[in-house]
Amino acid sequence: MTFVETGQGVAAAPAAILSLQQVAKTWPDGTHALEEVDLDLRKGELVTLVGPSGCGKSTVLRIVAGLDAATGGQVVVPEQLPGFVFQQPNLLPWRSVVGNVELFLQLDKAPADARREAVDDALELVGLERFRDHLPHQLSGGMQMRAALARALVTRPELLLFDEPFAAVDELLRERLQEELSRLFAARRFAGLFITHSVAEAVFLSTRVMVMTPQPGTIEEVIDVPFPHPRVAELRFDSDFVDLCHRVSRSMRRAGSDLEVENR
Amino acid sequence: MTALDVKNEARPRTVPVAPAAAKPPAKRRRPTRLLLDALPPLAVAGVVVAGWYAATYLLLTPQRRFLLPPPHAVVQKGLFDAQARGEIFHAVLSTARVAAFGLVIASLLGITLAIAMSQARWVQRSLYPWAILLQTVPILAIVPLIGFWWGFDFRSRVLVCVLISLFPMITNTLFGLQSVPSGLHDVFSIRRVSRVSRLVHLELPAALPSIFTGLRISAGLSVIGAIVGDFFFRQGDPGIGRLIDNYRAQLASEQLFAAIFASSLLGLLAFLLVGAIGNRTVGRWHDSGRRRP
Numbered sequence A: 001m002t003f004v005e006t007g008q009g010v011a012a013a014p015a016a017i018l019s020l021q022q023v024a025k026t027w028p029d030g031t032h033a034l035e036e037v038d039l040d041l042r043k044g045e046l047v048t049l050v051g052p053s054g055c056g057k058s059t060v061l062r063i064v065a066g067l068d069a070a071t072g073g074q075v076v077v078p079e080q081l082p083g084f085v086f087q088q089p090n091l092l093p094w095r096s097v098v099g100n101v102e103l104f105l106q107l108d109k110a111p112a113d114a115r116r117e118a119v120d121d122a123l124e125l126v127g128l129e130r131f132r133d134h135l136p137h138q139l140s141g142g143m144q145m146r147a148a149l150a151r152a153l154v155t156r157p158e159l160l161l162f163d164e165p166f167a168a169v170d171e172l173l174r175e176r177l178q179e180e181l182s183r184l185f186a187a188r189r190f191a192g193l194f195i196t197h198s199v200a201e202a203v204f205l206s207t208r209v210m211v212m213t214p215q216p217g218t219i220e221e222v223i224d225v226p227f228p229h230p231r232v233a234e235l236r237f238d239s240d241f242v243d244l245c246h247r248v249s250r251s252m253r254r255a256g257s258d259l260e261v262e263n264r
Numbered sequence B: 001m002t003a004l005d006v007k008n009e010a011r012p013r014t015v016p017v018a019p020a021a022a023k024p025p026a027k028r029r030r031p032t033r034l035l036l037d038a039l040p041p042l043a044v045a046g047v048v049v050a051g052w053y054a055a056t057y058l059l060l061t062p063q064r065r066f067l068l069p070p071p072h073a074v075v076q077k078g079l080f081d082a083q084a085r086g087e088i089f090h091a092v093l094s095t096a097r098v099a100a101f102g103l104v105i106a107s108l109l110g111i112t113l114a115i116a117m118s119q120a121r122w123v124q125r126s127l128y129p130w131a132i133l134l135q136t137v138p139i140l141a142i143v144p145l146i147g148f149w150w151g152f153d154f155r156s157r158v159l160v161c162v163l164i165s166l167f168p169m170i171t172n173t174l175f176g177l178q179s180v181p182s183g184l185h186d187v188f189s190i191r192r193v194s195r196v197s198r199l200v201h202l203e204l205p206a207a208l209p210s211i212f213t214g215l216r217i218s219a220g221l222s223v224i225g226a227i228v229g230d231f232f233f234r235q236g237d238p239g240i241g242r243l244i245d246n247y248r249a250q251l252a253s254e255q256l257f258a259a260i261f262a263s264s265l266l267g268l269l270a271f272l273l274v275g276a277i278g279n280r281t282v283g284r285w286h287d288s289g290r291r292r293p
Ligand SMILES: Nc1ncnc2c1ncn2[C@@H]1O[C@H](COP(=O)(O)OP(=O)(O)O)[C@@H](O)[C@H]1O
Pocket: A027, A028, A029, A031, A033, A051, A052, A053, A054, A055, A056, A057, A058, A059, A060
């Protein structure tokens, strides 16, 4: 038996735009992926879900995005479709950067001038203006990720979902992308739900870290991160930052040992 | 001005230092690369021509030399004899028209069928076995029947081409439509797009390289179909198949060989043309169209 600790006793000032209550998911094959997941997300919050692989992080995100349905509990999502950044850039290889970024506006049949403005805006945010006519295969991995980010931003979603978007890039680039995302978050103040299995990434990016336990996935602990955005590289060497990382790590270890006990 | 001159003079001196082989092939200049690409097959052609001459003059007695006329005699008839050249050109053109019609119909039909199959499981389950049957029935066996039903002219010839080149179009298009990476599908799923949008903006563009693979195979097959049809159907505009048969009957061996080469050239041309169109369309983003090093 696991106890759920929501850590959200404080009365919510602005209304949550995303709310999960007691969400559960059992896959048709019987895999019990999620149990009693509670999560409230407001504008200006960037919440990360950390946890070992297979603990159901992606499942949470897919339920929020409407890619899969929950089998229990309540999910309240904003009316506007969320932006989604995947682990892989998932760019259409036959479309240029501009073509990829404007895809959703085109599918929504947005007028051409509004489209152009929004695309230019998004490209500027991620610093890809000079590569607008490049094809994905002509871009480095980091630039492909930035293009994917621009594609998610172009519809100006109030909710952005990230499924380990920086897991496949090398460490130095990953840290740079984290700093860029922090700047972007400071500029746009969307509501973000970010998935990662890296503790340092979780602490660096989020306003709140939620540690997940596996099998079935549930929220083990919620830890607030007070540093203001935009956050800069030096923060990583700050002792408060390091302490928070340790706290999250310890929480994850506890979650892991639960699993071992259950398996025995 | 002087600085510029010095720079220009200095450049040639630095060039020979880098060994040519160290340069990546993509950066090699185009004419050089073409020449290098053409060299090995040209060498093979040289060996074949030499062997041909040897066979003509060493193996065959002058009386039996009509079985394999020397290359220059074939070239002489095929290129410089106005009558033979005219006949062959006209026949190739007629065959090309039949093959082109057949290919266009087969690709439209094949792509349409593949799209229908990709959209609904039951369509695929009901149609695919018949598509396989189409492939396994020896087309030559039903060609006479086709003539019997639809007459012995243009229509039947085109039909033979369609039958022979339809299957690769169906399978390749279907394969392309169904092997879109799931990550790309997710991009469309989060936007809740309609099936039509998904087809138009995702599945069809993603399938283009496979469609062109199918087209390249089918182009060659369609030419074969047109020539086969020619052997069977004796009405209408004669194609290169009929001409080849006529030359054989007349023992006009130089013309016969020239006509055979012309028909091979047609097949090659069809293959290259479709390949070039494919390159222009998908080569920009798909590596199967880009040159390998
Ligand atoms: N489509 C699916 N069908 C069945 N089981 C699935 C499916 N997707 C994920 N799972 C299972 O659900 C659990 C959680 O998976 P996931 O959410 O992808 O974990 P994470 O993203 O944390 O690595 C895993 O045990 C996984 O095997």
